[in-house]
Amino acid sequence: MSDITEIFQRLEQKSVQNKTFAQLEKAYSYAELTDTVHRIGGVFQAQGLTIGDRVILSSRDNFALGSLVLAGLRYGITVILMDPDLGSIRAAELIALCAPKGFFVDASLVDKWDLEKKEGFLFRWVKRAKKKGTLFKKMLGGKKSTGKGEQSFLETLAEMPKADFPDRIDPATIAYILFTSGTTSTPKAVQISHKALWANLDTITRVYELDEHSRIFNILTTYHTDGIMQGPVLAALNTAGWYHPMEFTVDQVPRIFDAIYKYRISHFITVPTMLAFLLKLAEGYEDSFSGEEFRYIVTSAAPFEVKLWEDFEKTFQTRVVNNYGLTETVVGASYSGPEEQTRKVGTIGKPIDCVFRIVDDKGRELDSGEAGELLIKGDNLLTNYLNNEEATRQALQDGWFHTGDIAVRDEEGFYKLVGRKKNLVISGGINIQPEEVSEIINTHPAVVESVCFGVPDPVFGENLHACVVGEAGTDLDAVAIIEHCRTQLEPAKIPKQVFFLNELPKTISGKIKVRAVRELLEKEDVADAVQGESHREGIFAAAAEAFKVPRQQININTTAENLDGWDSMAHLLFVTKLEEQFKIRLSSKEIMVMSTIREAEKIVSQKAR
Amino acid sequence: MDLLTYILFFGLALTLITWLSPARWQIWVILAGTVLFLALEAPVSLLILGLTTGSSYWIFRTSLSLTTATILILVQNITIFVLYKIGIGAALLSPVDRLIPLGLSYYSFRQIHYAIERYKGKVGPHNFGDYAAYMFFLPTILIGPINRFQPFLRNIYRRRWDANLFSEGLERILYGYAKIVIIGNFLLTNKLTAVVTALEGKNEWLATYLRVLNYTLNTYFQFAGYSDVAIGLALLLGFRVMENFNYPFLAPNINEFWNRWHISLSSWCRDYVYTPMASITRKPIIGIIMTMLVIGLWHEISLKYIIWGVYHGLGVAVWHLYNRSELSKRLQNSLPAYDYWAILLTFHFVLFSFVIVKEENWQAIVQTYRLLLGLA
Structure with a gap:
């Protein structure tokens, strides 16, 4: 199993030092990373921290966060990742729960979370926004620094001495703490040991076939296990590159496609929602994952719908690996793909390097085909929930972790999620x-x-x-x-x-009847969906007739570019058929814009309403 | 130094400087190179391009409605284009030089394309720098293709050093050079012309036929050759621009010919002339005739090109009627080697149209047709 000492020995080799560790707003090499980690060690030393001490990290500077996490791992300091978006009440609660020795935070959080009044040291810096006109400023000899107290992370650290690494870190040492929503309103602090972390990342490395040439594109939030552990930490383990050049917003979707190509990405770590957005805006970018360097898209963190899965793979002609795991299992527990024998669309695949059980309410193991709670046992499990014995006792019983997810195993041994025990x-x-x-x-x-x-x-x-x-x-x-x-x-x-x-609406005992409220709203949504679907069939039929192709050849992703019969004459025929069928009149602009079936559906739905 | 060699050397020097520059400045280096080239070669064109690029971008940032802004840009570009095409524009600036400013035919159409795509809401997020880089892109500025903004924008953000793309670019330039110099200049202009001269007086029909053939093939090889050089230079800079020719003389019908000949112009006209015209009138025939007229007038505003446009427009319209007829099905089933006959007929339909373009005046045109048809 990997360990942090050996990982850093690798990172400090000459051949690795010049490699890109992270491509963020700018690129950082492994030499810059290891130098930064040594200086963070200097801060740990100056503050008298020893192995097992806890510190809170919170910053929007991804290089700062990535290097602080890796420094924490290397010096045996337990890092607590706290989302800078947290409100002050919740932040105060979590700080009290964790009792850290100090804080490494963006300066803006000091007031927001009232950190001056908390116990522990405070290491702060300013996250600089990218400024315009840098070129001219440089040419005119403008000063880099913006004055005292306004220093960036690296500028603040530059004043720190470098510290030596400890010889070894006990695998049982808590590596990091992430928060997860539990059955109560207060999140739970999940403690993950070095042993669990490296056991799981070794599995991931093997399953996704990562190596020193890999380039991992991961723009998930670094306050989520998938964002941080499958980002900078997984990259460092493999001396690979972590690519997080932008944050995810809808208008950045084209840039995501571009970045996959530009940076020769091999692995794209994402979540189903992001894939849904990419699919919606796929037009013209269908070849984004066809580069020779590209290996796999990996999705995790949420159920992956069959329709999205199939449509995505069909549109982009690529394969998506569905990974199931929780904060409590580091990252992954089971994987559907990339190997043919572990892949089955609509399932979470099969567990690797851990074992699954499905049990009923009384803890009895169920046969395949029967739905029950999914339990996991393996090296990749959490140690416990910090300062929450009750939650730990409920979740970890005889070494089995109770996921709260309801699953079914099929005859071939594939697991499928069918519901959730907890209200999440x-x-x-x-x-x-x-x-x-x-x-x-x-x-x-x-x-x-x-x-x-x-x-x-x-x-x-x-x-x-x-x-x-x-x-x-x-x-x-x-x-x-x-x-x-x-x-x-x-x-x-x-x-x-x-x-x-x-x-x-409430029950006799005064409990709110959530289902009654939910059903009321779902009815409205279903009505809308049915209306859209009914248009779709008509549009497909009109297209098949106008473009003289079999009906099966038309789908929502058909465009004038990818269908041979869709020429300018046939286009007009298509438009006329739509007008007749839906009793609408399309404007010239609408006719010009309608170069895809998706666009046609959108316009017809609006008009027919 | 001839224009081709000059463009080539300038382009290669620009390629070298571009790749030696830091990645985030490379787009600006290309833009600066284009400005320098135009400043040296065609300052008037630089002025027009600079002003119209600015206005066609900033007009969308004013409080004018999308429709008004689009119409204003169309009026601006069509006016400048027409004034120069009929010779007034050049006469206003210089009574001697009556040539159209370098690249005007291409960048005017690019600006119109950009405006209409913005009107349609089909342009993704971008800034003025992206648009300026598109307008001031040396490889395509002189002789096309009339490349589109969306793929160009995508290229700006996707660009990376790629040895395969680079060698593909060098290969394309070599092909282009061979088409222009070996096939166009040497084989056709020198050798075939000598054959034609030798035939004159002995076999007038063959001499005339070969003369028109020579003109037709030369036009293709020169134009396709320059397009190859343009596409190749773009590849060297890390940009893939659209193709302009796809074996047009192997087209089995005239409609298909226009899908393969000067593709960037014909697809431009399909999107911005045919579709709007056909959707307003709901009469495809009007759309077809208008499209071919615009293609004709794009080359030159003259009666010759109007007739040339109508000739092709009618050709495409008749083909559509034929294609839907019983006759078409019957012939395809009964005529041996139908596809070859179709290619031969299409080629000669095109060849005949080149007579109109080639000859200096109407008497010469009529005389050539009489000779070709055996009436002289």
């Missing part, structure tokens, strides 16, 4: 405990009560919706609720929609 919403790969959000909404002075729940969504997997009862006579609206949430919650946890009711 996974939206865009982020776990949300609905009670956590309801609790925050309820603190609004004009709210009587509220309930939050997940609603299926084709892009995000699930969306969090909130139903709120306001005080009589108050002028409460969705904007006020969202604004209120924004001050206390990370952006991903803010409800996508807020509905208002005069009262929430």
Whole structure:
């Protein structure tokens, strides 16, 4: 099994030092990384930290975060990754839970989280935004630094002495702590040991066939296990490159496709939501994963819908590996693909280097085909939840980790997720405990009560919706609720929609009937979906007739570029057929824009409404 | 030094400097190289390109509606284009030089394409630098192709050093050079012309036929050769631009010929002339005739080119009627070697149209047709 001492010996070899460690806003070499890690060690030493001590890390500077995590691992310091988007109340709770020896944070968080008043040392810096006009400033001899207290991470560290590495780190030492939503409103602090971390990353390396030539494109948030462990840490383990040149936003989708090609990416670590966005904006970029260097797309963190999986692979002519794991299993536990014998679309594949069991409520093992809770045993499991014995006792029994996911094993040994035991919403790969959000909404002075729940969504997997009862006579609206949430919650946890009711339906015992509220909203969504689907069939038929091709040849991804019969004459015929069929009149602009079936469906749906 | 060699040396020097520059400056180096080239070769064109590039971008940032902004750009570009094509533009600036400014035919159409794509909402996020890089891209500025903005934008962000692409670029330049120098200049201009001269007075029909054939083939090899050089230079700089020719003389019908000949212009006209015209009138025939007229007038605003455009327009329209007829099906089933006859007929349809373009005046045109048809 790998260990951090041996990894850093490799990183300090001459042949590795010049290699790219990370391509962020700019590129950083392994020489820069190891130099930075030694200087962070200097800070650890100056603060008198010893192996096993805990520090909190929070920054939007990805190089700072990546190198701090690796430094923590190398010096045996337990790093706690805390999302800078956390509100002050939640941050205070988590700091109290973890009792760290100090903080490495962006200067902006010091006031936001009131860190001056907390116990422990404070190491802060400024995350500089990219400035315009740098070239001219340089030419005119402008000064680099912006003054005292305004130094960047590297400038602040430059003043620190370098420290030697400790000889070895005990594998049982806690490597890092990440927070996960539990069954209560307060997140749990998952403690992962060095042993678990390297056991799992060794498995990942083998399954995804990573080596020193690999280039890992991972732009997931570095406060999620998939973003940080399958990003800089996995890259360092393999002396490979970590590519995170932009943050994910919808208008960056074309740049993501471009970056995959430009940087000769071999592995793309992502989540289903990102794949759904890429698929929606695929037109013209279908060859993005066809470069000879490209190996695999790996998706994790959330259920991967069969339709998305199939459509994505068909459109981009590539293979997606579906990885199942939780924060508690480091990263992965089972993998559907890339090997043919472990791949089955719609499943989470088979466990590798760990074992699965499916049990009923009484803990009895179930046969294949029967649904029950999924349990995992292996070296990749958490040590415990920090300062939460009750949660640890419930989750870890006789070495088996209780995932809370309901799964079925088929005859061939493939596992499939069919539900969730705990009330958890996974939206865009982020776990949300609905009670956590309801609790925050309820603190609004004009709210009587509220309930939050997940609603299926084709892009995000699930969306969090909130139903709120306001005080009589108050002028409460969705904007006020969202604004209120924004001050206390990370952006991903803010409800996508807020509905208002005069009262929430309840059981006799006074419990809110979530299902009754949920069904009410789902009905509206289904009505919309049915309308869209009915247009689709008609459009396919019109296209098949106009372009003189079999109906099966037309699908939602058909374009004038990829269908031979779709020439300019046939285009007009297609348009006329659509007009007749849906009793609409299309404008010249609409006719000009309609060069894909997807576009046609969008326009027809709008018109026919 | 002839223009081809000059472009080639300038392009190769620019390629070298570009790749030696830091990655984030490379686009700007190409842009600066283009400005320098135009400043030396065609300052008037540089001025027009600079001003119209600025206006066709910034007009979308004003409070004008999308439709008004688009119409203004169309009016601006079509006006400048027409004024120069009919000789007024050049006369205004210089009474002697009546040539159209270098590259105007190409960059005007690029700007119109950009404006309409913005109107359609089909242009992804970009900034003025991206647009300026597109407009000031040396390889395609002189002789096309009229490459599109969206793939160019994508190239800006995808560019990387790629040895395969680079060697493909060198190969394309070599092919282009061979087409122009060996086939065009040596075989056709020198050798075939000598054969034609020898035949004159002995076999007038053959001499005339070979003269028109020579002109037709030379036009193709010169133009396709220059396009290869342009595409090759773009590849050297890390950009893949659209193809302009795809074996047009092997087209089995005239519609297909236009899908293979000067592809960047014909597809431009399909998207921005045919589709709007056909969708407004709902009469494809009007769209076809208008498209071919624009293609004709793009070359030169004259009665000759109007007739040339209508000739091709009617050809395409008749082919569409034929293609849907019973006759077509019957002939395809009964005529032996139908495909070869189709290629031969299409080639001669095109060859006949070149008579209109080639000859100086109407008497010569009529005389050539009489000779070719055996009426003289």
